[in-house]
Each structure stands twice: as C-alpha cells, then as structure tokens.
Amino acid sequence: MADEAAGAQRDWQQQVEEKLVRLVTELRRQGLRVTAQRLAIARIVFENIKEHPSFMQILEKVRETMPSVSPSTVYNNLQLLEKLGLIKSFDVAGETRYDNIHPHINIVCLDTGKVFDAEDEDESREVVQRIEKLLGGSARVYEVVVYAFCGNEGQQDAAREASGPG
Numbered sequence: 001m002a003d004e005a006a007g008a009q010r011d012w013q014q015q016v017e018e019k020l021v022r023l024v025t026e027l028r029r030q031g032l033r034v035t036a037q038r039l040a041i042a043r044i045v046f047e048n049i050k051e052h053p054s055f056m057q058i059l060e061k062v063r064e065t066m067p068s069v070s071p072s073t074v075y076n077n078l079q080l081l082e083k084l085g086l087i088k089s090f091d092v093a094g095e096t097r098y099d100n101i102h103p104h105i106n107i108v109c110l111d112t113g114k115v116f117d118a119e120d121e122d123e124s125r126e127v128v129q130r131i132e133k134l135l136g137g138s139a140r141v142y143e144v145v146v147y148a149f150c151g152n153e154g155q156q157d158a159a160r161e162a163s164g165p166g
C-alpha cells in the first residue's frame with residue numbers, strides 16, 4: 001500500500017467520497033439501512049470534520065439543506081459514524097468536538113476556543129509513534145490534544161490575523 005505518500009496529495013473531496021463508500025460498506029455489513037438522509041448527513045459531517053465541529057455546528061450545517069431534520073436524528077447519525085470508526089470525538093472545555101480518525105496532534109486554544117491540527121503530518125506521526133512506543137505493547141494513540149493560550153482572549157475574529165507581539 002502506498003497510501004502514505006498518496007494520502008497527503010489526495011484531494012479532500014476524494015477523501016469524502018471514500019469515507020462515504022466505507023460507510024455504505026459498513027452499514028450493509030451490519031445489516032443497517034442505507035438511506036439517502038443518512039448519507040446526506042454523513043457527507044456534511046465528513047466535509048466539515050476538519051473544523052472540529054461541535055454537535056450544534058453540525059446540526060446548523062445539516063439544517064441548511066434539511067431544515068426539518070430533528071436534532072436526535074443528527075445526533076444518532078453522529079453516534080453511528082463514531083461507532084463505525086469513521087469519526088471520533090473528544091471534549092474541549094466540556095463540549096464534544098468531532099474529528100478525523102487518523103492519529104494527529106490537535107491544538108486547542110483556550111483563549112478563543114479554536115481547535116486546529118498541527119500542520120506537519122510527518123512530525124505528528126512521529127510524536128504519535130513515540131507515545132505508542134513509550135506505552136508499549138499494542139498501545140494505540142486515540143487522540144493527542146495540546147492546550148495553549150494564543151494571547152488573543154476576547155478577540156476571536158482577530159485571532160487568525162494577529163501573530164503576537166513583535
């Protein structure tokens with residue numbers, strides 16, 4: 001498998017399509033129904049997963065195209081996607097955020113509440129492997145979260161442009 005080199009270059013939309021194919025495969029394997037609504041919700045989740053969305057953010061996105069969808073339907077679909085191993089979740093300041101499943105480093109800014117992935121994937125992989133080695137046996141890292149302060153508390157919109165003192 002050459003998915004390491006290819007993975008970095010693969011188009012994001014292509015990755016979404018692949019996840020949907022995997023979802024259909026998993027649903028069939030488990031004897032669960034493959035409905036248009038389920039696939040539409042999953043597509044929205046996969047398309048927005050890089051933003052580490054909360055449940056409310058996903059619900060809002062889904063309602064842009066399905067205004068009458070109930071929160072419990074969206075929630076149940078999220079639970080299912082997580083159970084099938086297609087997404088994962090972790091808590092940020094008491095709020096559940098959803099994320100890609102591949103092991104990587106997440107950086108949580110405690111000033112703005114923003115969550116983003118460490119950009120260097122090779123470096124992230126190296127850290128993950130080192131932690132797994134440290135834990136020994138068949139240890140598998142689920143999620144690495146780094147908490148930091150960007151120093152722009154209360155300036156959520158300006159946080160991206162500000163690059164600190166200097």
Ligand SMILES: [Zn+2]
Binds near residue numbers: 099100104
């Ligand atoms: Zn992440």
